[in-house]
Amino acid sequence: MGEGRSPAFYWLAAFFAAFVLFLYGPMIVIFILSFQGPSGGLTFPLNGLSLHWFERLWHGGGIVDISDAFNRSLELGVVVMILTVLLSLSAGLAFRKRFQGSDLLFFVAIASLIVPSIVTSLGIALEFRLLDDFIKNHGPEWLAGDLKTTMGTFTSGLGAHLTWTLPFGLLVMFAIFNRFDARYEEAARDLGATPWQTLRFVILPIILPSVIGVGLFGFTLSWDEIARSSQAMGEHNTLPMELQALTTTVTTPEIYALGTATTGVSFAVIALALFAIMLIRARQARYGSDAGQA
Template sequence: MSSDRRPWTFFVLATLFTLFVIFLYGPMISILILSFQGPNGSLSFPLRDPSLMWFGEVFNPSRVGDVPGAFSRSFPLSIIVMLLTVLISVTAGFGFRRHFRGSTLIFYTAIASLIVPGLVLSIGVLVTARFLGVSANWYTTGLGAHLSWTLPFGLLIMFAVLGRLNPSYEEAAYDLGASKWQTVKEVVVPIVFPGMIAVALFGFTLSYDEFPRSWLTIGTKNTLPLEIWTMTTNVTSPSLYALGAITTGISFLVIGAALGSIYLIQRKRAGL
């Protein structure tokens, strides 16, 4: 392995890897291109007279669906889910550093919540709402259904992050005369912060794109993934691709912001 000549497997696996990346991104890029289809263009290649018309069509409720309305519910929902996911999984992550009664039970409940089929949970939350006599809404049942999916992810990330936070670091800080607040600010937060951004990224994107857990739980007004789901059967124009390009663009902005800030923090820390 330490020899400088690459073994032949390197070239085989490098090819496999390249093909996989093309397989991963190719379809996404193709709908991005086709979203610029002209008025006579179809749902497939070639691209005829490129235009922006289908992007305008996305916001035409009579032709497509209520995309702005769906977005006006999806976006705040994802933001709330993101904030709650960070808050709850970070505090819980710290709680799990100590052994306490029921810790194993709660851990496995979280894992079970992660792997339970989304549709099953959707039915359950709707039935629960019925028994309680409340109506399903994106900011009540929808929010809870999303949290039951994002929190286990957040918890697992916090486990990985806090696994690296050796308790002796904090003890060392105390021994050197740091106050409790200083220890948190100077020792704990710098180590945990990139992990918190990762949790936020998961919280936002998982909620923003969640379909099965939203299906029965968000009530009568659709969030974006449900609106897109309806469109996959109703809309036969490239405006479907234009909407896909827009929401993927929003996802990429969020991913870029999260990864970029983690990168900046790491660089700043390395520079210290």
């Protein structure tokens, strides 16, 4: 117990520290440079310290309509999160029992993880262009007359994001239900619970932290998505797409402020999800302790 650490430990520790710095160093640099003073530039050293570029960004600053882009991405992320949770949970419950074609359906559902994102985006865009042509040529006059395109944030854009988030949600829910103890359900049925009561009062409370994790996956993957949005989003860009477009035109720390703001939203959602999971686990532990004492 009194022996010192070997030199290999320090070499490996230094290598790990360098690896972490390599991963997070660029992000930390952007965070720092976003707090430049009004006369600051895009490189070190800092020229003052202020929130000038965040204020300019939020008030428009002449580069993008940050408010609309932010709200658009936020609304899309929330819808994707809700649909990812509902569809993943439903699929997880359905796949607990074997049915004809289940293996094929599973592989089709996760195939989009293998296909390059830009190919998926192009395919969705092509599908909606074909849909536009069909409606204009064969659709009712009241619909075809003023139709420009069916592509949009909550049509083709929503579908593109779900091809990215759903496979992750499915895999998480499959893993959870593979470890779920069916005896809890049997006990509920023995006590006279209906299937809906069993789902609501037994299954969901047990798997709720995992459901929150699936929702976290859905929101953060949608919030940061660019490749699958590039061809499928329609006339309005999401916030990450605006950020990518600005990297070649903006020459002020305003671009860093935008990057810091978008990353801050992701961190806030992650922190909120972790806090909710901690509360749920503490509540479950408290109820378990009370039940044990009873």
